Amino acid sequence: MTGAAAGRRYAILTYGCQMNERDSETLAGLVEAAGYREGQVEEADLVIFNTCSVRHSAENKVYGKLGELKALKRERPGLLIAFGGCMAQMADVRARLRRMGVVDIVFGTHNLHELPRLLAEAEAGPAGYTEAVWDQAGAVVEGLPARRRPGVGAFVNIMYGCNNFCSYCVVPYTRGRERSRHPQAVVEEVRGLVAAGVREVTLLGQNVNSYGRGLEPPVDFADLLAMVQGVDGLCRLRFTTSHPRDMSQRLLEAIRRLPAVCEHVHAPLQAGSDRVLQAMNRGYTRQQYFELVERMRETVPGVAVTSDLIVGFPGESDEDFADTLDAVQRIRFDGAFTFMYSPRAGTRAAAMPLQVPLAVKRERLAALNRVQYGIALAINQQLQGRQVEVLVEGPSRTNPERLTGRTRSNRIVVFEGPEHLTGTVVAVRVVRAQTFTLVGQLTAQEGGGPAPPLTSEAERKREYAT
Ligand code: SF4
Incomplete structure (x- = not known):
């Protein structure tokens, strides 16, 4: 612990994806090891931005918050502001930060481990701007402390970057570029989490399907799933994101076979037009994607397939967009995250001609959502009256009187029940289906108490495997 930091407070502002959420746990672990305690932004001596640059709107939020903190910093000149995440890797962002004069420390996406040193320098010296950002990503740094939020589920990174x-x-x-963690390091992390009470782990990577490239001895994602699911006490295993092009039959067989692995694949289609898919450099055609979904549904009974979809990619015509609507209607995704295309500086698409006007993008997004929400609701309605297997996550944030949990297919279920069921798997009868949520009723067993699922999906798989 550094003497200067003892008793000081920190706050972390996290933007963007689950990877950033996981990185923020490491950032918290690092600054707590340096003597800081968690607090609110208003009272903090150190505010850390963990940023996202995937969409323009996320960047704007960050600049807005920095503007607010500029005023706070004028009142409290000792306040330190550190800035990391994807935005920190961009030279134009760093130039803007230097001009703004609010940020003291900038650290890149693979420089988290350098934060304690940068912090100690900033605490010791006169306020000034320092940065550590990578230009050639080195080896994965293992063994960093992390402050895990107590909970039923946890994220575990298995790889970094994307090719x-x-x-x-x-x-x-x-x-x-893509770099995979050693499988043993992943297994050890999961073992530690399960020992601390975690029941469900989600393995994270930009493209988990290509996990293991370059590792010795050779290992692939199907192997990793089998190793992780062998951790005693792990109830459920999830993963995201899967690039459709890299979805091997071997992986699908592993999803079907391994009891802890949930029957849900997030494999972003992005667009339903071959012309747009090619311009996006996605590496598959719509027909190949249709065939993949068929293969997934044949191999993994009951699998939920979800997607990301982008509207308004440069050059997307009305016909291209109609192809996306058509693909969505044919595939019938269980759920989808839908976005308007957002040009990002430095990418090929940002320099493409025929950028689609915002008003058109908005119209297309609304039309796509109407179709996709209708499909999701119809699929959920098929579950009405049926019993589903729910891992209870705890009281619902929107209504603490109720519990919330997820089915193996990743559907959120809310229902009434005692809080002590948190972390257990229970049977819930679906009484009402909504677009994003199922409302259910706990199934009671004779003599009272909640009933566990009669034959759980995991048990059915075990039978299948034997
Ligand atoms: S969208 Fe494409 S480039 Fe970006 S992380 Fe996913 S697979 Fe990689």
Whole structure:
């Protein structure tokens, strides 16, 4: 612990994806090891921005918050502001930060481990701007402390970066090329989490399907799933994101076979037009994607398939967009995250001609949502009256009188029940289906108390495997 930091408070502002949420746990662990305690932004001596550059709107939020903190810093000149995440990797952002004069420390996406040193220098010296950002990502740094939020579920990174260079995406530039963690390090992390009470782990990577490239001895994602699911006490295992092009039959077989692995695949289609898919550099056609979904549904009974979808990619015509609507109607995704295309500086798509006007993007997004929400509701309605297997996550945030949990297919279920069920798997009868949520009723067993699922999906798989 540094003497200067003892008793000081920190706050972390996290933007963007689950990877950033996981990185923020490491940032918290690092600054707590340096003597800081968690607090609110208003009272903090150190505010850390963990930023996202995937969409323009996320960047704007960050600049807005920095503007607010500028005023706070004038009142309290000792306040330190550190800035990391994907935005920190971009030279134009760093130039702007230097001009703004609010930020003291900038650290890149693979420089988290350098934060304690940068912090100690900033605490010791006169306020000034320092930065540590990578230009050649090195080896994965293991063993950093993390402050895990107590809970039923936890995220575990299995790889960093991406090699795909989809033409709209900044990730290969801000997170670098793909690097996988050693499987043993992943297994050890999961074992530690389960020992601390975690029941469900989600393995994270930009493209988990290509996990293991370059590792010795050779290992792939199907192998990793089998190793992780062998951790005693782990109830459920999830993963995201899967690039459709890299979805092997071997992986699908593993999802079907391994009892802890949940029957849910998030495999972003992004667009339903071949012309747009090619311009996006996605590496598959709509027909290939249709065939993949068929293969997924054949191999993994009951699998939920979800997607990301982008409208308004440069050059997207009315016909292209109609192809996306058509693909969504044919595939019938269980759920989808839908976005308007957002040009990101430095990507190929940002320089493409025929950028689609905002008003058109808005119309297309609304039309797509109408179709997709209708499909999700119809699929959920098929569950009405049926019993589902729910891992209870705790009281619902919107209504603490109720519990919330998820089915194996990742559907959120809310129902009434005692809080002590948190962390257990219970049977819930679906009484009402909504677009994003199922409302249920706990199934009671004879003599009272909640009933566990009669034959759980995991048990059915175990039977299948034997
Ligand atoms: S697969 Fe494409 S969209 Fe996903 S992180 Fe890599 S480059 Fe970005």
